[in-house]
Amino acid sequence: MDKIDFTGRVAIVTGAGGGLGRLHALGLAARGAKVLVNDLGGAVDGSGGSATAAQKVVDEIKAAGGEAMANGASVTDFDAVQAMVQQAIDAWGRVDILVNNAGILRDKSFAKMEIADFRQVVDVHLMGAVHTCKAVWPHMVAQKYGRILMTTSSSGLYGNFGQSNYGAAKMALVGLMQTLSIEGAKSDIRVNSLAPTAATRMTEGLMPPEVLQALRPEAVVPAMLVAVSEQAPSRTILCAGAGTYEAAHITLTHGEHLGLSPDTPERLLAALAGVTARAGETVPESGAAQGTNEVAQALAARR
Known part of the structure; x- marks a missing residue:
């Protein structure tokens, strides 16, 4: 059985000041990665901001003997994202792994949703990932190695009431994965997506206590570690929750040829x-x- 080891690798995890992102950062560091912990430090809806959350995770990693540093950039700010990647390059000389985890929620039924709330969610989830991927891409191409993980969602893959903005953004990330995995193949840049089911501050008010206990976010981390490992697949949509791991596929039926006529x-x-x-x-x-x-x-x- 191959051992998953990140010794000598450099990882960037966005939205890593709490919840799944924090656990992703800790999991990577525990297996030897140097980790840049990014978090704006805002509320679930994206308001506010403080670098304190990211620094606390850095302190945890260092206390456990790992190497990490904090960054408070908003993924919606491309200049700040480029500076964040340069921060990792300046400190450690490379970026091997990017985990796009940053996200916000502004849930409402589509009829009641303001366009600004739709746009902001798409901006953070989709454009935030575009910004980070664009910033790390030339470095990964130059070193002929890269692992990128998009955080998608069952809300994007299958839909969920009240989350048209979130679902649209999350499915768009799968589309981004599909093309980047093709374009990155010649440089050994592997791009995957992860659809987690986990109890975090985003879900704590939505589920009963016994379900929340089963859906400990720690159970999602193994899927992340596999998806960004040296042995990782590419163009794979992994799903994870409560210790169960699945894969989602976008398929094409054989169909039927009907030709073209008035009827x-x-x-x-x-x-x-x-x-x-x-x-x-x-x-x-x-x-x-x-x-x-x-x-x-x-x-x-x-x-």
């Missing part, structure tokens, strides 16, 4: 059960697979 809409409506049938579905290696499948069936129908 194609009606024939498609009648054929939907076959079009959506999951027998023989595949997990495409890239977006080109959809077109390849469609054209292949069209050409076969002409023969």
Whole structure:
């Protein structure tokens, strides 16, 4: 069994001043990584800010014999994010691992949600990850090694009432993962996503006590460690909660070739059960697979 070891590796964990991010930082440090602990120190809705939370986690890591430093940048500020990455480069000479964990919640039904609240959630989750990925990318390309983890969510993968903003941002991160994993492959940059189910300050008011006990956030950390390890897969959506680990897939059914004629809409409506049938579905290696499948069936129908 391969040992997961991060000795000599440098990691950046955003939103690491508490909750899952803190545990991610501690988990990486416990296995030898030098960790830059980033946290704006704001409330769950993103308001406020203080570097105190990040520094406390750094103190924990150092007390346990690890090496870490704090950073209070907002991931929505690209200049500050670039400075954060440079801080790690200046101190330790490289960045091997990026865990995009920073996030906020502004839950409301779509009918009642203000556009500003939608935009802010997307800005933190999606654009925050874009900023951090963009800042570390040239360093990872130059060193021919990198591990990036997006924090997605079942709310993005499958939906959840009152979280249209959060769900949209979280699913967008999966799309970002798909393309970055393709573009980074030649430089051994592996990009994965993690959908955690855990009791944190974001969920403490939503679940009964016995469920919260089962969903200890510590149980998510093993999936994170695997996803950013030297042996990590790429383009994998890992799900983790309560000690159970799953994988989510975006699949493509075989479909049916119907051609194009005036009554194609009606024939498609009648054929939907076959079009959506999951027998023989595949997990495409890239977006080109959809077109390849469609054209292949069209050409076969002409023969």
